[in-house]
Amino acid sequence: MPTLAPIIADNLLVEVDGAYHLIASRDRASGRTIFPARPDSDDRYDSVLLPREGRLWSWTVQRFRPKSPPYAGPAAFEPYAVGYVQLDGALIVESRLIDVDFDGLRIDMPMRLVPLPFTLASGVVRTSFAFAPVEEARR
Amino acid sequence: MSDVFIIGAGIHPFGRTPGLSGLQQGVYAVRQALAQTGLGWSDIRFAFGGSDSAGNADTMVSELGLTGLPFINVANGCATGGSAMFGAYSAIKSGEFDLGIAVGFDKHPRGSFSPLPADWGLPDWYGETGLMLTTQFFAMKIQRYMATYGITPRTLGAVAEKAFANGVLADHAWRREAVDIDTILSSQMVSDPLTKFMFCSPGEGAVALVLASGKRARELGLPSVRLRAAAVRTRPPGSFEVFSPALDLERGGSPTTIASRAAYDMAGVGPEDIDIAQLQDTETGAEIMHMAENGFCADGEQTAWIAEGRTRIDGTLPVNTDGGCLACGEPIGASGLRQVYENFVQLTGRAGRRQAPGNPRLGYSHVYGAPGVSAVAIVER
Numbered sequence: 001m002p003t004l005a006p007i008i009a010d011n012l013l014v015e016v017d018g019a020y021h022l023i024a025s026r027d028r029a030s031g032r033t034i035f036p037a038r039p040d041s042d043d044r045y046d047s048v049l050l051p052r053e054g055r056l057w058s059w060t061v062q063r064f065r066p067k068s069p070p071y072a073g074p075a076a077f078e079p080y081a082v083g084y085v086q087l088d089g090a091l092i093v094e095s096r097l098i099d100v101d102f103d104g105l106r107i108d109m110p111m112r113l114v115p116l117p118f119t120l121a122s123g124v125v126r127t128s129f130a131f132a133p134v135e136e137a138r139r
Numbered sequence: 140m141s142d143v144f145i146i147g148a149g150i151h152p153f154g155r156t157p158g159l160s161g162l163q164q165g166v167y168a169v170r171q172a173l174a175q176t177g178l179g180w181s182d183i184r185f186a187f188g189g190s191d192s193a194g195n196a197d198t199m200v201s202e203l204g205l206t207g208l209p210f211i212n213v214a215n216g217c218a219t220g221g222s223a224m225f226g227a228y229s230a231i232k233s234g235e236f237d238l239g240i241a242v243g244f245d246k247h248p249r250g251s252f253s254p255l256p257a258d259w260g261l262p263d264w265y266g267e268t269g270l271m272l273t274t275q276f277f278a279m280k281i282q283r284y285m286a287t288y289g290i291t292p293r294t295l296g297a298v299a300e301k302a303f304a305n306g307v308l309a310d311h312a313w314r315r316e317a318v319d320i321d322t323i324l325s326s327q328m329v330s331d332p333l334t335k336f337m338f339c340s341p342g343e344g345a346v347a348l349v350l351a352s353g354k355r356a357r358e359l360g361l362p363s364v365r366l367r368a369a370a371v372r373t374r375p376p377g378s379f380e381v382f383s384p385a386l387d388l389e390r391g392g393s394p395t396t397i398a399s400r401a402a403y404d405m406a407g408v409g410p411e412d413i414d415i416a417q418l419q420d421t422e423t424g425a426e427i428m429h430m431a432e433n434g435f436c437a438d439g440e441q442t443a444w445i446a447e448g449r450t451r452i453d454g455t456l457p458v459n460t461d462g463g464c465l466a467c468g469e470p471i472g473a474s475g476l477r478q479v480y481e482n483f484v485q486l487t488g489r490a491g492r493r494q495a496p497g498n499p500r501l502g503y504s505h506v507y508g509a510p511g512v513s514a515v516a517i518v519e520r
Contacts, residue, residue, distance in 0.1 A: 008264045008267070008268070009262055009263070009264040012262075012264065024385075032387065033385075034385070035384055035385040036261075036262050036265075036384055036385075057283065057386075058279040058280070058282045058283035058286075059279065059282060059331075060275050060278035060279050060282060060330045060331050060332075061328070061330065061331045062269060062272065062275060062330060063327075063328055063329055063330060063331075064329065066269050066271075066272055067250060067252075067253035068253075069253065069255060069266065070253065070254065070255055070256055070263070070265075070266025070267060070271055071266065071267065071268075071269050071271075072266075072267035072268075073267075073268070073269055080269065082269075082270060082275050082279070083279070084279060084386060086388070088388070089388075090388070091385045091386060091387060091388055092385060092386040092387070092388060093384070093385045094270055094383065094384050094385065094386075095270075096268065096269070096270070102331070107282075107283065107286045118267075118268055120267070128264065128268050
């Protein structure tokens with residue numbers, strides 16, 4: 001696996017045995033899983049890793065460049081797909097979707113987490129996350 | 140406990156008004172509402188008001204008069220107007236005051252809203268990577284709803300077509316030209332499955348309502364409506380809201396479903412009793428889903444309702460008779476009060492060419508916004 005750029009935020013994504021996982025928090029009292037993760041200092045929660053695979057719950061395509069701020073992507077814009085992926089036993093997570101034609105997006109299609117190189121407007125690259133169809137997911 | 144009546148309503152036309160600030164549009168609406176009642180600003184005992192991005196409502200006293208009245212600023216996102224009215228309603232219902240004003244106004248720059256993650260308790264990466272857009276939320280909510288209940292893009296288009304047709308008839312609307320369904324369906328895709336003509340735009344405008352106790356309303360003898368219910372609710376567990384990096388697996392209700400139930404309980408009526416409804420239509424899918432969340436039909440029945448024209452002005456339940464947000468635009472602070480303004484005008488028989496037939500008696504209004512807040516009001520002639 002090629003070396004990836006630094007992860008875009010702390011406590012977001014971690015590599016375990018060559019595979020990336022999103023980091024979440026589990027409420028010790030209720031068992032509810034929460035993403036993004038709570039700060040490590042919050043002792044009401046345990047840190048947990050989210051399942052890497054799930055099914056597409058809903059989706060759309062972002063067809064115009066979002067306003068900056070908050071968007072920090074490059075000035076040149078290509079439409080991108082966004083969706084919610086249902087991760088059984090955990091939660092439904094929002095993510096960019098890659099490696100799939102917009103016409104090929106279907107609710108319930110199997111998806112897998114992949115790291116996503118994300119170029120900031122400054123040209124600096126950071127590692128974010130995306131989901132890709134399981135057939136085409138890169139390891 | 141006093142009954143609460145709306146005895147006057149004023150509006151500054153929605154759209155774009157270069158040269159007038161949002162606050163000045165608010166003052167215009169207050170003056171128009173007062174003129175309708177014959178009352179002066181010095182008669183008003185209190186005010187609740189707000190905007191999302193056009194300044195502090197209470198500075199209106201500089202123009203309206205330094206009477207020393209309590210003027211409470213309200214900032215509650217898309218429910219700012221609804222919350223201002225809730226405040227005014229509660230103040231009069233308590234018996235403490237007998238005459239007050241609720242005012243909402245706004246003036247937004249062109250294009251989509253540009254929220255900052257920290258203001259919503261979210262990490263920067265959520266905005267930086269292009270996930271923090273209201274348009275994405277609305278698109279994904281209706282996308283799943285359509286798949287679950289077999290709703291097609293044609294139904295989305297029909298809702299927008301109705302909105303623009305109604306806007307033609309509303310003096311205060313921004314979009315005053317009819318748009319046919321094929322143009323709507325084939326217009327630029329913004330966020331699948333929603334096209335450009337299926338979304339409302341942030342805009343400008345202002346609305347003011349004069350509220351009075353039952354005793355005061357009877358003394359004044361003006362055309363009025365009774366505010367039977369005003370409810371504001373935040374989100375329950377398992378809801379699906381704007382700006383959500385994750386959702387609970389166990390799906391639940393929405394702020395709309397619980398605000399709606401609370402309002403029906405307060406009014407002692409059910410959805411079958413409502414004659415006319417103004418429902419949050421940030422985009423056409425929202426109007427469709429809100430028909431069910433507010434109890435007017437079961438999930439999936441919207442296809443037949445809309446195909447049969449039941450929500451048109453001459454239908455069995457006219458919805459968004461002034462064209463809603465789609466035709467009027469969405470100045471956040473004013474938008475919820477516009478809905479109540481429209482019901483006031485309709486129930487007092489002053490809606491002119493867009494007047495719903497059959498002397499509507501019960502009017503329902505519903506506003507929804509980030510991060511999961513709904514306000515519902517029910518008024519009765």
